[in-house]
Amino acid sequence: KQEVTQIPAALSVPEGENLVLNCSFTDSAIYNLQWFRQDPGKGLTSLLLIQSSQREQTSGRLNASLDKSSGRSTLYIAASQPGDSATYLCAVNNAGNMLTFGGGTRLMVKP
Amino acid sequence: DAGITQSPRHKVTETGTPVTLRCHQTENHRYMYWYRQDPGHGLRLIHYSYGVKDTDKGEVSDGYSVSRSKTEDFLLTLESATSSQTSVYFCAISDRAPGANVLTFGAGSRLTVL
Numbered sequence: 001k002q003e004v005t006q007i008p009a010a011l012s013v014p015e016g017e018n019l020v021l022n023c024s025f026t027d028s029a030i031y032n033l034q035w036f037r038q039d040p041g042k043g044l045t046s047l048l049l050i051q052s053s054q055r056e057q058t059s060g061r062l063n064a065s066l067d068k069s070s071g072r073s074t075l076y077i078a079a080s081q082p083g084d085s086a087t088y089l090c091a092v093n094n095a096g097n098m099l100t101f102g103g104g105t106r107l108m109v110k111p
Numbered sequence: 112d113a114g115i116t117q118s119p120r121h122k123v124t125e126t127g128t129p130v131t132l133r134c135h136q137t138e139n140h141r142y143m144y145w146y147r148q149d150p151g152h153g154l155r156l157i158h159y160s161y162g163v164k165d166t167d168k169g170e171v172s173d174g175y176s177v178s179r180s181k182t183e184d185f186l187l188t189l190e191s192a193t194s195s196q197t198s199v200y201f202c203a204i205s206d207r208a209p210g211a212n213v214l215t216f217g218a219g220s221r222l223t224v225l
Contacts, residue, residue, distance in 0.1 A: 004153070009183065034213060036216075041218075042218055042219070043218045044154075044201070044214075069216035091154075098169060099153070099156065099214070102153055103151065103152070103153045
């Protein structure tokens with residue numbers, strides 16, 4: 001059974017800092033990995049999708065990397081802003097119709 | 112979220128009562144999903160649908176049933192709600208097979224079972 005772990009569970013940084021969120025998974029036979037953002041009381045917004053054949057994806061200040069063989073992904077946020085404060089979740093697709101989610105990292109960016 | 116609406120957004124009910132949550136989409140997407148989100152467990156798939164009248168179980172389907180009689184509507188029913196089903200429920204849609212496209216999520220339905 002696939003297990004997805006996100007460390008740290010919570011992170012607080014000052015504005016402007018570059019930061020890295022980590023995601024690890026136990027079964028490397030994946031189709032893809034997605035990073036989502038969730039604001040309090042809201043649904044999930046997809047940020048980046050990395051196919052299993054890709055090493056990284058970039059969108060603006062966000063860069064996600066994937067090392068399938070080691071079962072790891074990182075989400076890099078450059079020049080963090082208070083508006084980046086949210087919970088970030090990674091999800092792995094390795095069984096066709098099921099995403100397995102990590103527990104999330106709750107990020108607080110202080111002005 | 113644009114194109115996907117969940118109702119009700121909040122519901123408080125008593126143990127043993129039936130509850131139905133509705134997911135309505137205007138995107139004409141083929142695939143629809145119901146997840147629940149709980150502290151310490153992340154999001155877990157309850158049921159999903161790959162077309163009208165075509166549904167299948169997810170990881171935590173016990174105590175839940177679903178129906179999809181139209182492309183745009185996916186209903187999640189708790190026949191007899193229990194306190195363990197207190198959770199936030201999210202509907203998601205996709206226009207391509209899982210793995211080929213991202214999911215779009217609704218805003219969630221918060222259910223409290225007393």
